[in-house]
Amino acid sequence: MSNKVIQAMYDDDDVLLNAVKETREADYHIEEVFTPFPVHGLDKAMGLKGTRIAITSFIYGVIGFFFAIWMMDYMMIIDWPQDIGGKPNFSYAENMPAFVPIMFELTVFFAAHLMVITFYMRSKLWPFQEASNPDPRTTDDKFVMEVSLDGDEQKMSDFLKKTGAIELKVAEKS
Amino acid sequence: MYTFSSKLKTFSFVLMILGALGMGYGFFTAPKTTDDVKEMVHSSAESHEAAADAHGTAEHATAEMSSEEEHAHLEHALHQAQNRPWSAFFISAFFFLMISVTVLVFYAMQWAAQAGWSIVLFRVMEAITAYILPGSILLFIFLLASGLHFNHMYVWMSPEAANDPILQEKSWWLNTSGWMIRGFIYLLAYNFFRWILRKNSIALDASGDIKIYKSTFNYSVVFLVIFAVFELFMSFDWLMSLDPHWYSQLYSFYVFASMLVSGITVIAIVTIYLRAKGFLPFVNSSHIHDLAVYMFGFSIFWAYFFFDQFMLQWYANIPEEAAYFHPRLLGTYQPLFIGMIILNFVFPFLILMDKDFKKTPWFVITAGVILLIGHFIDVYQLISPATVGNNWSFGIPEIASLFFFLGLFIFVIFNALTKASLHAKGNPFMKESEIYHYS
Secondary structure, three states: OOOEEEEEEEOOHHHHHHHHHHHHHOOOOEEEEEOOOOOOOHHHHHOOOOOOHHHHHHHHHHHHHHHHHHHHHHHHHHHOOOOOOOOOOOOHHHHHHHHHHHHHHHHHHHHHHHHHHHHHHHOOOOOOOOOOOOOHHHHOOOEEEEEEOOOOHHHHHHHHHHOOOOEEEEEEOO | OOOOOHHHHHHHHHHHHHHHHHHHHHHHHOOOOHHHHHHHHHHOHHHHHHHHHHHOOOOOOHHHOOHHHHHHHHHHHHHHHHHHHHHHHHHHHHHHHHHHHHHHHHHHHHHHOOOOOOHHHHHHHHHHHOOHHHHHHHHHHHHHHHHOOOOOOOHHHOHHHHHOHHHHHOOOOOOHHHHHHHHHHHHHHHHHHHHHHHHHHHHHHHHOOHHHHHHHHHHHHHHHHHHHHHHHHHHHHHHHHHOOOOOOOOHHHHHHHHHHHHHHHHHHHHHHHHHHOOOOOOOOHHHHHHHHHHHHHHHHHHHHHHHHHHHHHHHHOOHHHHHHHHHHHHOOOHHHHHHHHHHHHHHHHHHOOOHHHHOOHHHHHHHHHHHHHHHHHHHHHHHHHHHOOOOOOOOHHHHHHHHHHHHHHHHHHHHHHOOOOOOOOOOOOHHHHHOOOOO
């Protein structure tokens, strides 16, 4: 099995979308598609699974919610009770309404920040990460579809040309 | 064309008859004199004492009172007991009327926003707004009865209000004649806009004339502006003035949020019912999903207003403001007050969060029924503490009123559904709505 891929370049998102569908129908394996902007419907056309980031977001929110409950209990009841507006400072239940805004804020804070960090980690976008797109023009106005080379190279090139590719390049995938 | 199934028709009539009988029973058995109340008090001395403890205001146990005080106390208890059937009537009348009014608001919002997704639901919404006419007539009967002192619902109407300097200062707004005229104007406006919007919608089906579309748009925008103002004062007049010393600027929005989420829930439930019966083949799961999104969103909207209003007054702890929350948060209404937060916010928040759940009809129905129960309790706890006091219960008068108005509501809206095609084919966005698909 070679690690070779064909990088087919397109200059229009509609053409690309059709090419992705045709390529999958022809039983070729698409490794990756590089686009300068999100193309609507591309994930479905590529057959990618639905994102699970919503589930992680919910879990992070729950963590933030309970963190807020614990934090306010420790700060305002256990460690340093203060007399604020004459409210009883020894009872969590009787002070609870005052803590609701903090619970809300920390729920949102945890859900949002941890979700973004999860997204970066999952997309391998950490600091000093080098760009992995094969051609700098995919950050401007071109689209590249990477198809793993399988079988007859000539036949595959002809097929990709027919789907509207303007440029083909065979590359070694590490 | 929808045909009213005879089963549902019988069901609605049974509800109405049972409800009417129960309401009659409630009015008939209400105590007439202070002696009746005395008897009631003695027969339930224990529960009365517990209630008196919880009252926390000027009320003491009967034993410690001078005879004059005792008389005033008994008079007060009598008024509260006499209020009970009226209060039950008002709660249900207001709840169902406001459901159909807020559905009209939601409908007008769709027009004003020129929304594309919701056109397939227009006839369902129009049918629900058909209840505005009978609902307002019944509510106006209540307003008349209150204004003519058949009950003691509104303290500021009673002759004793003349001795209350705070109420005297507010009397330029809170006076019986002005209150009645305003009530009439609110109801008239809702009925007028319902009539004109429905008329235009039917005419649009027949001709497809774009002029009618534009005029409906204009009427919708005007209605939304008028409703925003009228709803503000309507909540002040009908609900907030039950506790005339207390005030909250958020109150109207809170009431509106509560009723709007109920209205959207009713749209969803009726839509799912009709779709299951096969009358709405053009409604797909994306439309159900979007209705559920609104239910979810407005539940959070309600919780936001609820908490905003509550938290500031709880935190400030000023006596005149705390008097409103005392019976609700710490008194006998506590289970309703806490329970409704769980029903109206926690349940829908968790049940309707997932996208796939929002597309599952029985899930939306479950959440919808919970929401409707929760918001009925909400209206109950808005009204009852001021009218029936701490000895609240949910007995025959309350259940009967709920049955009667629910039966009438079902009968009127499903009768209205038979009047026109369920497919509003004249609307230029119909196609967009039919192919609407949420990814």
